[in-house]
Amino acid sequence: MSTLPDLVFFAVLLVFAGALAGLLAGLLGIGGGAVLVPVFYQVFGYVGIDPAVIMHLAVGTSTAIIVPTSIRSFTAHRRRGAVDMDLLKGWILAVPLGAVLATAVASHASSEMLRLIFALIALMLAARMIFLSNRLHLGDDLPGEPARFAVGAVFGVISGLMGIGGGVLNNTFMTLYRRPIHQAVATSSGVGVLISIPALIGYVAAGWGEKGLPPLSTGFVNWIAFALIIPVAMVVTPMGARLAHAMSRRQLEFGFSAFLVVVSARFFWSLYG
Template identity: 65%
Template structure:
């Protein structure tokens, strides 16, 4: 067990991550997992958590935290009237199905594979957002079913494997089909709700009985980290929402892209550095 001073530093680091994740939940329509997963990966490593379960624990714990932060962010955006509720109704089964499939996959893949998935998706989305042009469109409006429904399943799977709330992928999907970035961000908060709730139970199941997990963990969810971060995230989420509606489209896209590149590089370094 690390000294008390080190544990206090870890707790402060987690609390700081909670501030950033809460702001991001409102600002980019994500559950904050894009920053929480790498933070958890680092902190759990310093605490001596087995490498074989460290990434799984990071993703599962992040998913648990996304539940309240996404709900809070969704309600705030919904009150502003910019959420595409028709799209969310279309995905009410598709996205949870994808999230459950992600936890089944996670139960059988290695920590290195999870990190590589996270980094590759983050990098692809980042490049698209940074170099985005108005002419980069796949259509004037969202495609009809079954295409949109299948996209929902894919968003659920990939986001579930990353431990994020779906904003990373949904923002890209909606903007490619000519939807405003502010509407995409607002709708992504609802996507986070559809991913995180089934994902939470899935990661608890996937990690049940796994050796090497830290104290107060249920499957791949560590409740100490959850208890530290959720209150802070909920407190600062409204700040992110206000920032999102105050910034223009290009600022949001560029900021989101730069953020995701930094996260992708961090995980690639952990694999090949």
């Protein structure tokens, strides 16, 4: 991807990817990482990027995009007083520690391993939303230490490996303990900040000097994708949000679950098809 036509084709594909990611993120009420990683995987593959680094690049670039979006979301939610700041303060070490550990694992993992991890976790999340939504509760309040620290660290590891902001995981965790979904969503924006900043640094370091990366990449982060996705997604996301308000919560859960199943199937096919 060294010629001008190649770069233009790459940019056009990313604009369409940003529109798709923004629409789905707005429709499904997620930060976009679970959408962006599989979309990046497809786009990077279309333009001939080395398969050995495609998944790493998809996860790292998705993580970079989560940084500004999660900070903006957290600021807005905090002004409304909806964030559980006590939970975030308890996770201020655990979540970043898990995210940094994830980047260390990713630096030694193959593209195939990262795809398998993403596919398996996506299937588990889909199964939870389809079969256990609003029907499973583990208690009336969040667990104390050291269980809470362990949960934060695990969320950091899983989110860092998948290139997501942890919203799906934290929403599930808090609602399992009967916290209101609006508080869970608001707090998840802060979790995204705790995950994305250290994970971004980790993916830049892990991919430093790696061969086969596209132009304007710093480690496993491609700044062309970053610059094009952010504005397009911000324009399109409200359209998806308006569509979401015309649907029931259960319809949205089934829609997101179906999306995760399709993504898992795509990754499994790439591994074993």
